Amino acid sequence: MSDEITPELAALVLDAQPFSKLLGARITEFEHGRAVLEIEAREDLLQQNGYLHGGVLSYAADNSLTFAGGSILGANVLTGGFAIEYLRPAIGRVLSARAHVVESTRRRALCRCELVMVDDDGEKVVAAAQGTITLLG
Amino acid sequence: MSDEITPELAALVLDAQPFSKLLGARITEFEHGRAVLEIEAREDLLQQNGYLHGGVLSYAADNSLTFAGGSILGANVLTGGFAIEYLRPAIGRVLSARAHVVESTRRRALCRCELVMVDDDGEKVVAAAQGTITLLG
Amino acid sequence: MSDEITPELAALVLDAQPFSKLLGARITEFEHGRAVLEIEAREDLLQQNGYLHGGVLSYAADNSLTFAGGSILGANVLTGGFAIEYLRPAIGRVLSARAHVVESTRRRALCRCELVMVDDDGEKVVAAAQGTITLLG
Amino acid sequence: MSDEITPELAALVLDAQPFSKLLGARITEFEHGRAVLEIEAREDLLQQNGYLHGGVLSYAADNSLTFAGGSILGANVLTGGFAIEYLRPAIGRVLSARAHVVESTRRRALCRCELVMVDDDGEKVVAAAQGTITLLG
Numbered sequence: 001m002s003d004e005i006t007p008e009l010a011a012l013v014l015d016a017q018p019f020s021k022l023l024g025a026r027i028t029e030f031e032h033g034r035a036v037l038e039i040e041a042r043e044d045l046l047q048q049n050g051y052l053h054g055g056v057l058s059y060a061a062d063n064s065l066t067f068a069g070g071s072i073l074g075a076n077v078l079t080g081g082f083a084i085e086y087l088r089p090a091i092g093r094v095l096s097a098r099a100h101v102v103e104s105t106r107r108r109a110l111c112r113c114e115l116v117m118v119d120d121d122g123e124k125v126v127a128a129a130q131g132t133i134t135l136l137g
Numbered sequence: 138m139s140d141e142i143t144p145e146l147a148a149l150v151l152d153a154q155p156f157s158k159l160l161g162a163r164i165t166e167f168e169h170g171r172a173v174l175e176i177e178a179r180e181d182l183l184q185q186n187g188y189l190h191g192g193v194l195s196y197a198a199d200n201s202l203t204f205a206g207g208s209i210l211g212a213n214v215l216t217g218g219f220a221i222e223y224l225r226p227a228i229g230r231v232l233s234a235r236a237h238v239v240e241s242t243r244r245r246a247l248c249r250c251e252l253v254m255v256d257d258d259g260e261k262v263v264a265a266a267q268g269t270i271t272l273l274g
Numbered sequence: 275m276s277d278e279i280t281p282e283l284a285a286l287v288l289d290a291q292p293f294s295k296l297l298g299a300r301i302t303e304f305e306h307g308r309a310v311l312e313i314e315a316r317e318d319l320l321q322q323n324g325y326l327h328g329g330v331l332s333y334a335a336d337n338s339l340t341f342a343g344g345s346i347l348g349a350n351v352l353t354g355g356f357a358i359e360y361l362r363p364a365i366g367r368v369l370s371a372r373a374h375v376v377e378s379t380r381r382r383a384l385c386r387c388e389l390v391m392v393d394d395d396g397e398k399v400v401a402a403a404q405g406t407i408t409l410l411g
Numbered sequence: 412m413s414d415e416i417t418p419e420l421a422a423l424v425l426d427a428q429p430f431s432k433l434l435g436a437r438i439t440e441f442e443h444g445r446a447v448l449e450i451e452a453r454e455d456l457l458q459q460n461g462y463l464h465g466g467v468l469s470y471a472a473d474n475s476l477t478f479a480g481g482s483i484l485g486a487n488v489l490t491g492g493f494a495i496e497y498l499r500p501a502i503g504r505v506l507s508a509r510a511h512v513v514e515s516t517r518r519r520a521l522c523r524c525e526l527v528m529v530d531d532d533g534e535k536v537v538a539a540a541q542g543t544i545t546l547l548g
Contacts, residue, residue: 018181019190022159044155053156054203054216055196062191078223079191080406081264083357083494085218085543087514087521102525103498103536110498110539112523114513125514127218128521130541132354132496217543220357220494222406224377224384239388240361240399247361247402249386251376262377265384267404269359269491292455293464296433318429327430328473328490333466340465353465355496355538360489401492 005075010035010067013075023059027067033101035067038094041117052090057115060097061129068099069109069133077109082131084115090126092117107135142212147172147204150212160196164204170238172204175231178254189227194252197234198266205236206246206270214246219268221252227263229254244272279349284309284341287349297333301341307375309341312368315391326364331389334371335403342373343383343407351383356405358389364400366391381409416486421446421478424486434470438478444512446478449505452528463501468526471508472540479510480520480544488520493542495526501537503528518546 005013007030014020014027014037023045029036037060039045047053066079099113115127142150144167151157151164151174160182166173174197176182184190203216236250252264279287281304288294288301288311297319303310311334313319321327340353373387389401416424418441425431425438425448434456440447448471450456458464477490510524526538 013185016185017190018183019192020184022181023192044159046155047157048150048153053154053196054199055156055160055192058195058199058219058221059190059192062195066191080354081220081222082195083218083220083541084195085521085541086216087516087519087543102539105498108498110496110536112539112541125521128513128523128541130494130496130523130539132498217491220404222384222404224379224382224406239402242361245361247359247399249402249404262384265376265386265404267357267359267386267402269361287459290459291464292457293466294458296455297466318433320429321431322424322427327428327470328477329430329434329466329470332469332473332493332495333464336465336469353497355494356469357492357494358469359492 005070009075020063023056025063030067030071032071033068035064035071035099037064037067037097040094041092052095054086056095057086057090057127058084060095060115061113064097064099064113065111065129065131066133068101068111072101072104072109073133073135076136077133078136080132080134082129084127084129086127088124088126090117092119094118109133142207146212157200160193162200167204167208169208170205172201172208172236174201174204174234177231178229189232191223193232194223194227194264195221197232197252198250201234201236201250202248202266202268203270205238205248209238209241209246210270210272213273214270215273217269217271219266221264221266223264225261225263227254229256231255246270279344283349294337297330299334299337304341304345306345307342309338309345309373311338311341311371314368315366326369328360330369331360331364331401332358334369334389335387338371338373338387339385339403339405340407342375342385346375346378346383347407347409350410351407352410354406354408356403358401358403360401362398362400364391366393368392383407416481420486431474434467436471436474441478441482443482444479446475446482446510448475448478448508451505452503463506465497467506468497468501468538469495471506471526472524475508475510475524476522476540476542477544479512479522483512483515483520484544484546487547488544489547491543491545493540495538495540497538499535499537501528503530505529520544
């Protein structure tokens with residue numbers, strides 16, 4: 001399809017989101033049916049106990065699901081909604097939100113992501129999300 | 138209960154969250170079974186089309202649900218997860234996340250919030266969320 | 275609108291669902307933006323501990339949300355999905371799934387329901403759900 | 412662990428659920444971290460258009476997630492809740508609900524399932540779900 005998003009276009013779209021810039025998000029992988037978004041666990045993204053704030057995780061879920069869906073449906077998509085489940089405190093150096101398309105039709109993509117905290121000595125899934133991305137218009 | 142959270146304590150907890158300060162969130166109402174969290178729709182919280190970013194909405198859902206649950210269960214709570222549905226683009230001057238407890242047991246509170254964009258000429262529900270808050274320990 | 279569903283039509287639609295007949299579901303209230311679906315807690319709808327099975331609750335959530343959305347959008351709708359949170363064991367004589375539309379646009383309705391167990395001495399919310407209903411075509 | 416569930420015990424638990432017997436559900440695979448539950452698309456499980464009713468899918472999601480979580484946490488678990496997304500009409504001969512544990516802690520298991528309709532000429536994912544299973548007591 002002519003409107004398939006390239007990794008370069010995906011990076012431009014993310015860069016055009018002021019909120020994603022504020023959080024320092026970057027797309028580290030982008031291919032058909034898959035997108036990975038990463039965020040450094042900066043001091044100003046934490047909650048009161050020193051963990052990455054749940055709202056940063058939910059932002060990363062929302063955005064990585066949308067980019068994964070967009071990798072198949074094109075840029076003109078919206079996120080209908082998603083559900084996120086938190087399993088562990090988000091401790092580590094970098095949050096990696098790894099999203100993929102489970103299944104899609106011509107107008108909708110059912111997507112999931114794992115929210116993984118990466119540290120120098122390994123990584124752990126701390127949360128996971130699922131949502132549907134819809135083609136607009 | 139001696140560990141019931143006062144509005145003053147709730148404000149202190151929010152203030153101790155660096156990410157909430159980064160977003161300029163404030164608690165504007167807090168009582169038994171109910172919490173309202175507000176955020177100005179600043180330029181740096183938008184997405185590429187000029188709407189408030191979905192990640193800001195999901196942050197506000199997460200945090201307002203947690204404070205509503207905490208208003209009944211006390212400060213020692215965690216958010217198990219939540220589901221958010223987006224209905225409209227988030228356009229307006231202020232986001233008001235209005236959370237309440239639907240029902241609770243001794244250890245869990247089932248909470249909901251409406252995400253409302255307030256503008257000079259009125260307000261609109263743009264999204265809604267539901268989740269469960271659990272007492273720790 | 276000419277395609278607004280009457281309570282009589284809603285009852286006919288439910289009656290045309292073999293699975294709803296198998297469960298003995300009936301619509302007890304139906305108006306613009308609201309639908310109530312009830313099910314007797316028959317022996318064959320229970321799980322191994324004698325509570326109403328979670329699958330009966332999730333059926334009632336799914337269907338009551340759809341009827342509530344249809345009460346505004348018309349009969350030609352589909353349920354995009356929903357999230358359900360269980361709070362208590364479902365004990366009682368009758369399950370009452372009380373759904374309403376939180377907010378709607380021309381093509382989508384954001385709906386919620388409370389799943390209430392009714393007994394001779396009162397009633398209790400045992401679960402709650404939220405989902406989006408979409409106009410087809 | 413002494414309380415690890417065997418496939419035989421899982422089948423007994425399912426058999427002790429009257430609602431699962433009513434639907435003709437059976438466990439066709441059960442191992443550590445994974446459970447598959449199947450249901451024949453009988454006439455009395457359909458909705459008004461001849462598709463398998465969404466409530467049958469949500470039952471299968473609920474139960475397969477619970478068995479997957481129980482395969483790791485033991486028999487004494489409850490389902491906190493789940494989110495289900497419907498992608499396609501459920502057409503086919505058999506519903507296969509394939510659940511697995513994404514990640515678990517000592518007390519909680521984050522589980523997902525794909526809801527697959529199997530027909531003589533192939534199979535299709537028609538919906539997917541995600542939820543958290545919690546150890547009781």
